[in-house]
Amino acid sequence: MRLEAKNVSFRYNERSPWILREVTVTVEEGERVGLIGPSGYGKSTLLRLMGGYLKPASGEILLDGKPLEKKGISPVQLIYQHPEKAINPRWKMKKVLEESGMFREEVMEALGIEKEWLGRYPRELSGGELQRFCVARSLFQGTHFLLADEMSTMLDVITQAQIWNLMVKEVQERNIGLLMVTHNKALAKKVCTRCIDLREQGGR
Amino acid sequence: MKSRTGRFSVNRRTRTILTLILIFAFLFGIYLAGTIMSDELIQADFSQKGLKPSWEHPFGTDLLGRDMLVRTIKGLSISIVVGTVASSVSAVIALFVGVAAATGSSRLDHFINWLIDLVMGIPHTVLLILISFACGKGLRGVLIGVAVTHWTGLARLIRSEVLQIRSQQYIEVSRRLGHNSRWITIHHILPHMIPQFLIGLILMFPHAIMHESSLTFLGFGLSPEQPAIGIILSESMKYLSTGMWWLAFFPGLMLVIVVLLFDRLGENLKKIVDPYSAHE
Numbered sequence: 001m002r003l004e005a006k007n008v009s010f011r012y013n014e015r016s017p018w019i020l021r022e023v024t025v026t027v028e029e030g031e032r033v034g035l036i037g038p039s040g041y042g043k044s045t046l047l048r049l050m051g052g053y054l055k056p057a058s059g060e061i062l063l064d065g066k067p068l069e070k071k072g073i074s075p076v077q078l079i080y081q082h083p084e085k086a087i088n089p090r091w092k093m094k095k096v097l098e099e100s101g102m103f104r105e106e107v108m109e110a111l112g113i114e115k116e117w118l119g120r121y122p123r124e125l126s127g128g129e130l131q132r133f134c135v136a137r138s139l140f141q142g143t144h145f146l147l148a149d150e151m152s153t154m155l156d157v158i159t160q161a162q163i164w165n166l167m168v169k170e171v172q173e174r175n176i177g178l179l180m181v182t183h184n185k186a187l188a189k190k191v192c193t194r195c196i197d198l199r200e201q202g203g204r
Numbered sequence: 205m206k207s208r209t210g211r212f213s214v215n216r217r218t219r220t221i222l223t224l225i226l227i228f229a230f231l232f233g234i235y236l237a238g239t240i241m242s243d244e245l246i247q248a249d250f251s252q253k254g255l256k257p258s259w260e261h262p263f264g265t266d267l268l269g270r271d272m273l274v275r276t277i278k279g280l281s282i283s284i285v286v287g288t289v290a291s292s293v294s295a296v297i298a299l300f301v302g303v304a305a306a307t308g309s310s311r312l313d314h315f316i317n318w319l320i321d322l323v324m325g326i327p328h329t330v331l332l333i334l335i336s337f338a339c340g341k342g343l344r345g346v347l348i349g350v351a352v353t354h355w356t357g358l359a360r361l362i363r364s365e366v367l368q369i370r371s372q373q374y375i376e377v378s379r380r381l382g383h384n385s386r387w388i389t390i391h392h393i394l395p396h397m398i399p400q401f402l403i404g405l406i407l408m409f410p411h412a413i414m415h416e417s418s419l420t421f422l423g424f425g426l427s428p429e430q431p432a433i434g435i436i437l438s439e440s441m442k443y444l445s446t447g448m449w450w451l452a453f454f455p456g457l458m459l460v461i462v463v464l465l466f467d468r469l470g471e472n473l474k475k476i477v478d479p480y481s482a483h484e
Contacts, residue, residue: 053376073382086373090395099391100381137377 001029001064003076003145003177005050008059010042019045022059025196029144030175032168034188037198043181044081046198047147050179051078063145077138081150083130087122093133094118100137111136111166128159135163139170146171148180152187164191217476224472227465231284234462238281246270246278246431257450264450267443272436276455279433280462282426286343286416287466290350291408298355299401302362306370307389316363320356328353332415333424346425350412358404362397369396399477406470410463417459433459 004026011018019042027033035043048054050061052068061068068076080086087096097103097118108115111132117125125133131151138146148167152160168191171178182188188195214222249269257264263272305316323331336349369375370393378388419425420434428435433455440451 052380071382071384074380077380078377080373080377082373086377088372088374088392099378099383137381140381 001075001144001177003027003050003179004062005046005056006060006062008046008049008056008061010045010049010054010056020049023198025050025179027145027177027179029177030172031194032171032178032192033180034192034195035179035181035198036183036185036188036195041198043198044149047078047149047179047181051076051147053078073140073142075142075144076147077143077145078147078149079131079134079138079151081153083127083134084122086134087130089122091122092118093120093122093125096122096133097136100140102136102140107136107139110170112162128155128163131155131163132166135167139174143176145177145179148178150181150183153183160187220472220475224469224476227469227472231462231465231469234277235281235284238278238284241274241278245274254448257454263454264448266439266451272450272454275431275436276433276458278431279436279455280458282430282432283413283416283459283462286346286350287409287412290347290412290416291354291405293347293351294354294408294412295358295401295405297351298358298404299362299397301355302359303366303389303393303397305359305363306366307385307393316359320360323353323356328415329418332419333422336419336424341424342427343430346416346419349419350415354408354411358400358408361404362400365397365400366393369393399474402477403470403474406466406473409466409470413459413463413466
């Protein structure tokens with residue numbers, strides 16, 4: 001499978017400035033691509049476009065040559081920067097996993113989720129622990145691409161390393177395509193098979 | 205719990221819960237007392253007419269020799285029933301309308317906003333009198349009148365709350381996980397509405413009770429045979445100039461106390477249920 005953004009341009013409305021202009025990015029299955037660039041160059045916007053959260057002003061987002069489905073379970077899943085915002089604060093963690101049908105032992109084990117956490121509310125867990133749930137939730141059977149929007153930026157170095165180790169292992173085992181945004185060049189070098197710099201892509 | 209100084213002390217949460225229980229017990233007690241006491245206690249007895257407050261009749265008696273304490277409690281009991289039914293119906297209407305406005309099409313949203321403005325724009329009492337009168341006065345008229353006029357504020361609150369929650373990331377994620385908007389409304393949005401709903405419901409009580417009494421006072425509400433607070437107050441108006449102050453004073457005071465207690469109940473519940481002010 002292949003996920004591509006073809007000549008994608010985006011701005012919020014007719015009068016606002018362009019955020020992305022004629023950007024083309026391709027991610028193959030099993031590939032780990034890093035997206036780098038200074039703040040405000042539209043890295044997150046590009047990810048939201050490719051995940052189907054936003055509609056491009058021109059150009060298209062293609063999954064295997066076909067436009068991304070708007071309804072139904074999406075094979076492209078986005079992992080946000082702030083896990084505490086991406087989880088319903090009134091839900092217990094077990095329900096968060098059940099929402100995508102990922103309340104399964106092997107996934108929990110692979111991501112280091114402890115059984116004890118399942119009965120807790122999101123505010124009773126730390127950021128790193130919550131982020132594991134967000135990853136687990138996105139890794140259901142039908143997922144072919146993961147888009148990670150600075151998903152480890154707010155974690156300390158040790159937790160970052162832990163999460164990325166687990167993540168890379170899962171992604172490799174299941175042959176998932178990964179597109180990650182990061183400011184951390186060393187991390188990108190370690191995790192990714194190749195890097196894209198938005199500055200060379202007409203980000204602005 | 206013993207504090208370091210050895211004096212009996214409880215933390216704020218426990219105190220709030222205790223107050224909540226006490227207030228609830230008091231209001232429920234009035235309701236029970238009013239329903240259990242037989243009507244014989246308020247039979248006319250002309251040997252006892254127009255007595256000042258005494259140990260035998262703490263609130264005095266009226267010109268027909270009826271004990272004012274019993275009449276007041278019976279009246280409050282009716283008021284509480286009216287308040288409960290009317291504000292429950294009102295709050296449910298508010299929940300439905302608010303959620304529909306926020307999740308439906310923009311045309312529906314515009315219509316509902318227009319409707320809220322319309323109902324809010326007409327002077328409350330006038331609308332109440334009209335509806336109550338059109339529905340045949342009596343208990344039914346009052347109930348319908350109060351129920352269909354009090355939902356607007358809460359509906360607006362719930363609408364904006366739902367709009368805010370719908371823009372959250374976990375809703376977007378849920379949508380990309382293949383859930384439809386009905387599933388999202390039931391599982392994600394409605395649980396967030398429970399505090400607003402409960403608090404709105406209880407804070408509507410005082411309004412409902414006051415409006416019921418004022419309708420009855422003006423003669424558009426409950427019928428004169430019923431011992432409603434509004435009836436008692438409007439009757440006593442005639443005798444105020446003869447110096448029988450207790451006819452209006454005690455029932456009026458009790459009404460104010462009950463209304464304030466309901467308000468307190470709502471505020472205390474808010475502190476417990478609302479996670480953002482829970483740790484204040």
